[in-house]
Amino acid sequence: MAESHKVRVGIIGATAYTSREAIRLLMGHPQAELAVLCSRRDPQPRIDEVFPEFSGRLDMRCEPIDPDALKDRIDVALLCLPNGIAMQHVPAMLGHGIRAIDFSADYRLKEPADYEQWYNKPHTDLENLRDAVYGLPELYRERLSTARLVANPGCYPTSAALAIVPLLRAGLVEPTDIIVDAASGISGAGAEPKPEHHFPERHETFEAYNVGKHRHMVEIERTLDPYLRERKTSVIFTPHLVPMERGILSTVYLKPVQPISIEHVMQVFVESYEGEPFVRVRERLPRTNEVARTNYCDLAARVVKSRIVVLSAIDNMVKGASGQAIQNLNVMFGIDEKAGLR
């Protein structure tokens, strides 16, 4: 593929941690190129002022977010904007023929009522919400290939859905008795300094947060629901914070509808993910550092008494955000799905 045919990418909201990771990945992507960076800051910073590691490596200054100004300059926009802001810009981008991968939650929940309940605001782009494809290639690869708008999944839902869908889809587990106990590195909290993430407060502590209230709980449920007829799933989700930079481990407790062997469980996982470029089903229990800076999801399972315990590890910034976005981009543009990823 000649230089001139590289996919031209714009990152909208370039000062987020997810943008930093997307930039890092795109700098090594053989068939995509970083064409534009936009931010909401004023004055607009050079990207190496925001992320000094790019000094001497990436000579770009951010520009204001203006969909009109992006027309014909980019093929796809990665929107790394806060919830509620993304959907203000998506319609214009699509209108200019720019495909969009949205990192916010704006296009993840198909029911506007869910969005309003969990995000405390009405949805303002119902038309595109209907057409948006949830960007989990392991579940929606075919639809992603033609999608104009992709809702890039949340980090926790990615790790949870990959752990649950195979068994749920096979009808092997109770859909209303699912517990997802998960733990994330601190980059998941974003780049904004907060008192609870001040180094001396965070360095040597472990805690749960937003117990029963985290917005990813409903996203996990809505991602699972399509695999049921008529019923809806019920998930209890408890996120925790680990004093490390990156990584998510989900420990998922599932109730088999009838007694099941670990061999059967593993067979389901192996068959479900056969040929998947970024899912590794393993005997060994996963550790987050074995997927760090990669797009892999490592899965293992155990049967313990009356439950199946599934362990699922991803890098929250890669498979949980920017790596998955690049994977989606690759599928959307017909590029080798592993291009630019490890």
Added chain:
Amino acid sequence: MAESHKVRVGIIGATAYTSREAIRLLMGHPQAELAVLCSRRDPQPRIDEVFPEFSGRLDMRCEPIDPDALKDRIDVALLCLPNGIAMQHVPAMLGHGIRAIDFSADYRLKEPADYEQWYNKPHTDLENLRDAVYGLPELYRERLSTARLVANPGCYPTSAALAIVPLLRAGLVEPTDIIVDAASGISGAGAEPKPEHHFPERHETFEAYNVGKHRHMVEIERTLDPYLRERKTSVIFTPHLVPMERGILSTVYLKPVQPISIEHVMQVFVESYEGEPFVRVRERLPRTNEVARTNYCDLAARVVKSRIVVLSAIDNMVKGASGQAIQNLNVMFGIDEKAGLR
């Protein structure tokens, strides 16, 4: 209490992390004194060679473990020895009128068959096993006051039992549908260097281990069983490792036998622990660093859909080991239960 009447303490197995913590606590204890340190090393080290922070603060050399040599020199022995070794020494200590607080698992499981199954060896001191008191003062304070032999509880079981007993005892939750998802700092793995705890491997990772196989699973169950009639509990226990030095957080999922309000749950906890010197029932979710280097257990609860989620934080080295031993010692010798503790 005059200086001459201080409780004389011997630490048997003085080079363990739990010993280090016991020494630290005893150095500040107003009514107990560190009289003897014993180790299995040859040659016997000075304690500040093993733990250099005691240099200039504690001028003691370890001596071999010989119960006869301890007669009349100590009132109580803290045994920080491996499972299986402790029960080799306890009978002789008790025979010499030395009370014992055993940090190993040797006297925690009342059924010899449980011990043999989980620790892969027959129990060799059945007589004392029968009389040993499980050293959770919140549950067994009265019996501890006269106990000659105390089985100091495991770290995970301490945090789990304090979270579960009040609701179980009140008959409010299903005894056979209990999930304990817990995470510990690395000091819980002991002082012996291992490849998986080598700093570069451990610094930035999170993982589950011994899923469904950890010996504390049965210890939790046996600690809960006495609160049931005829039935036995069934607990699924999943421990994790957090890249921090100390602290345990248990996230416990309980199933109410009938719908329950969070107010009711909190009332049960508040009433159960009223007057307890080291249990704090709080609205705020616990963080391990808020109990670090203290003997507190912080508890909070939430009702999420069909479950009660209880969060329980302790310092694994203090309330989970040496602090609890000192608390037990205080109860055994009629000292203020908070003496030497925070």
Added chain:
Amino acid sequence: MAESHKVRVGIIGATAYTSREAIRLLMGHPQAELAVLCSRRDPQPRIDEVFPEFSGRLDMRCEPIDPDALKDRIDVALLCLPNGIAMQHVPAMLGHGIRAIDFSADYRLKEPADYEQWYNKPHTDLENLRDAVYGLPELYRERLSTARLVANPGCYPTSAALAIVPLLRAGLVEPTDIIVDAASGISGAGAEPKPEHHFPERHETFEAYNVGKHRHMVEIERTLDPYLRERKTSVIFTPHLVPMERGILSTVYLKPVQPISIEHVMQVFVESYEGEPFVRVRERLPRTNEVARTNYCDLAARVVKSRIVVLSAIDNMVKGASGQAIQNLNVMFGIDEKAGLR
């Protein structure tokens, strides 16, 4: 000493990290009691709202800073206030017969011109500046016993001065060729969250900061100057930040005026600190975790080619701040110098 005669302590500026540490130490002090907490916040917080680890352990609410309201309620004030603010309150406190230990830099530099140059404001309390005693007990114990106002030293100057004074005072090293290369844990940066101390930015990095510009450079020099006749010292000071909570290690490079043996160097240190309760001169190289949460300063030295290299480790929050303040308090009030300290 009877309960009623405990030294009554007020902490002024109770929400700082140094206050937190002072509170922790005073809660275990047998002859001092925490009588008042003052802060500049509005509304005034309970101290366990600011530092939740004190929940159930310390039932106090902060009050506004008003020296008149403190009269007859406290014997000594620990001022944990920003530079420039402390000297606004000290005169009134002293006027009410309250002795003061000031944690800020306001009374550390005897020359008002130094203060103005390095702190960018004129000194407004010259009278008390003249009488203030620099609170390094190893250097000024006698004067501290009668001091009304103590300037509690900076963390870096404490570790550096204890490493340099013995050799400088003995005339063995060049006073104008001193390099202090030091590294501190992040608690030294205070409780205020800042972008550069956001956990994901700080967790895995090491850096120098304020090279040649840190205000502790002049404080080190002024602390050393009195040991010279006529001349002044010249110190090059380079602080670094270590991704840990607490601890300072200073690596000091000194030039001997003539060739010197390591035995001679060690003899000078041993003799200088003989009988000192909180200085440990050791053969072994110091590590910050061996002094963590203690008031010790660990010192070791090596002769390398044409230099003496002195290593000096303290806990920046204890010997570098609040522990030293308690040590000063003990000296001021004729209490055992080790009371409440380890």
Added chain:
Amino acid sequence: MAESHKVRVGIIGATAYTSREAIRLLMGHPQAELAVLCSRRDPQPRIDEVFPEFSGRLDMRCEPIDPDALKDRIDVALLCLPNGIAMQHVPAMLGHGIRAIDFSADYRLKEPADYEQWYNKPHTDLENLRDAVYGLPELYRERLSTARLVANPGCYPTSAALAIVPLLRAGLVEPTDIIVDAASGISGAGAEPKPEHHFPERHETFEAYNVGKHRHMVEIERTLDPYLRERKTSVIFTPHLVPMERGILSTVYLKPVQPISIEHVMQVFVESYEGEPFVRVRERLPRTNEVARTNYCDLAARVVKSRIVVLSAIDNMVKGASGQAIQNLNVMFGIDEKAGLR
């Protein structure tokens, strides 16, 4: 360059941290391919047993170290073997026409007497020692292009030499009054677990080690000596350990031969490294995380009183080891010097 013409690389001693990093880099190298892995283990492990992150990504098993068996299979060997072992294998490799990049110290010191003094054994391959080229491309690029044997530099010497050579070569600083105060992440200590690197001991501490005795001290001096006539440099080197995985920061104190401005210093650096692909001369002080996982060396300088303070940051595993080896490989084989590197 066609697939069939990729440089074929063997890694000899494949279970070291430096090997892990070299593998990671080579997996992304467009013009080199990993052809063989050799180890000294028995039985020979699959590489994903040693480094589980390569599971599903690299399907290779190690084989014994046998230069004869490597003939015609690899173009270049990266030797990640201990000091003294490397020189046992190099002659045979070169004899088979395999070029070699040696990570050990065996070919770094040109004087056999230096080697014997610092490594406590006689050098056994004097012939190749004479011809070996020191693998710092910024200093020896031209000779590297034709080198058969490259001595890959030590991590500390890389960071120190890049900070010192420009000013020394220009005759601007005293060669016998150089202090290198450096700090490294723990990966520099290798993959072997040791008590002092056990996570709970290392997590929250900072210390100097091998003060005045570290073998990199002489390597730094010998790297600098060629820039002097007749005289030799004298360097005082103090390494420290930082509780992080990777990164080295060297803080270098140089004495100008006559007063010098910071502008002049910076001009020398800028001119020295103009066009260098992996050296960034910056106004901003370097942080190790800004070079993490890259091959960059970040340099900044300050003039403080009578000294020039130069700060130099690298990733010890990349520019300090495996990245530099790849850079050397690229130069040796006439590939774009940045290929496979960031």
